[in-house]
Amino acid sequence: MDDKTASQTIFESRYASSPGEVKGMDTTQLRQNFLIDSLFVPNQFKWVLSFFDRYLTGGIMPIDGPVTLDTPDQLKASYFLERRELGIINVGGAGQVIADGTSYDLDYKEALYIGQGTQAIQFVSHDANAPAKFYLNSTPAHKNYPTRKVSRTDAEVVTLGSMETANHRTINKLLVNSVLPTCQLQMGMTELKAGSVWNTMPAHTHDRRMEVYFYFEVPEGQSVCHFMGQPQETRHIWMQNEQAVISPNWSIHSGSGTSNYTFIWGMAGENLDYGDMDFCAITDLK
Structure with a gap:
């Protein structure tokens, strides 16, 4: 097969936003700043x-x-x-x-x-x-x-949550330092079981790292509502299949779907400690 260099690379930059800026954003502005729709x-x-x-x-x-x-x-x-x-x-x-x-x-x-x-x-x-x-x-x-x-068999696999709390899920740690060495990149994949719709709940932040979620295996006609923002000042973005969303270091990153789904998480920042999370109690979210 002949080699084909991409004739055009589509490249877009997104500036970092502060909590104060995000607090005043409307739906369109939130999507422009954080949603990657294609x-x-x-x-x-x-x-x-x-x-x-x-x-x-x-x-x-x-x-x-x-x-x-x-x-x-x-x-x-x-x-x-x-x-x-x-x-x-x-x-x-x-x-x-x-x-x-x-x-x-x-x-x-x-x-x-x-x-x-x-x-x-x-x-x-x-x-x-x-x-x-x-x-x-x-x-x-x-x-x-x-x-x-x-491969899937090489991953570090953890099952969390329960059907009773609608967050029964399997976390596949793929590119993390317990599997292989990296400088700062970490990636993995979370698969929600049938009947479960919540991811990353209880929610958390980690000021040491930012994160990007990529939602896929969202059934046709279904959606995921992604939650972001500071724990006491949350916002939401409705996500469709094969869309990604940027999560600032100071923001929660959680979601609830109208069906089960899968998402890929990717992180980078100051450390490679997967467990470095600042949790927020569910009853404290606003």
Whole structure:
């Protein structure tokens, strides 16, 4: 197959917002600042740069042969991962990622970590009629760690919640420091059981890290209401399938769906302590 470099990379920057600013935002402004409503454009990379920890959220859906990761001018780098690391989770058909000549097959819900300093990266779908959808998160990095694939069986798996509280869920820790070394990027996937609709409840914040949620496996005709803001000044954003939302360090990040669903969480910041959370009692939320 002929190599195809993305003819256009869609790149958008989002400024960091303070709690005071968010308190005065209407629905449109909240969505403009935090919602990422489309990530998978055929053969084109879509990136949203958040100024919270310079976190990049992106996606690529290769159709016509391999698509090469180019370097947006906004990064001012010789190549994309010159000063960054990259996490990938496939949420579509079977595909392959080629990193500096080494190929990694990724099936549905499998992950790949690519370390800082990797120069040539390509993405390809095995079947153009059932294309891969590579969900991408990238953060600044100071050191090279080995590129590694993480399958479902490699993940650290935790089951939490209960049917009685409608939050029975399985957390798959994929790209976290208990599984493999990274500079600051952490990614994983939470799957809600049938009949459960709440995620991340009781809610929490963590001033040391920001976070991005990507909701998928939301059934047709259903939605997820994502909650954000300070615990005593919450706001909400209605989310559809395959949409992402930026969560500032100072904000809760929780959701409730009209059906069960799955979401990918990605984090970056000052530490790699997954358990570093400042919890808020459910009865204290406002």
